[in-house]
Amino acid sequence: MEYKIKSKKALAKGAAEGIAATDAAKNFGHLVDRVRESGATYVIERHGRPVAQIGPITSEEPKTLRDLVEYLKTAPKLDEEVLRYIEEGRAIFNRSEVPTNRWER
Numbered sequence: 001m002e003y004k005i006k007s008k009k010a011l012a013k014g015a016a017e018g019i020a021a022t023d024a025a026k027n028f029g030h031l032v033d034r035v036r037e038s039g040a041t042y043v044i045e046r047h048g049r050p051v052a053q054i055g056p057i058t059s060e061e062p063k064t065l066r067d068l069v070e071y072l073k074t075a076p077k078l079d080e081e082v083l084r085y086i087e088e089g090r091a092i093f094n095r096s097e098v099p100t101n102r103w104e105r
Contacts, residue, residue: 016041016053024054 017040024031024044031054034040041055078086 016043016055018043018045018050020044021046021051 019027019031019042021044024042031040031042035042035054035056039056041053043050044052044054
């Protein structure tokens with residue numbers, strides 16, 4: 001199903017296709033499919049004025065464990081105070097939940 005563009009204003013502003021807010025609401029699933037499959041971008045208009053944009057997100061490639069190791073080699077070192085807080089937190093969260101004597105509260 002090919003969506004017919006309702007507004008010419010948005011097309012004049014850039015490469016994005018313009019669509020009325022009402023039409024976008026009625027065809028939202030289809031718009032998301034077009035964005036996912038072909039990378040289309042839509043400018044949502046209300047009363048002929050652009051108010052929002054739906055388009056593909058730009059994301060970096062997924063990071064790997066190797067990337068983390070490389071980052072940690074160059075990352076700034078934590079100072080002693082931060083390390084102490086981390087150790088205190090670990091001690092709090094790693095203590096046993098079960099009392100040593102079940103009858104004591």
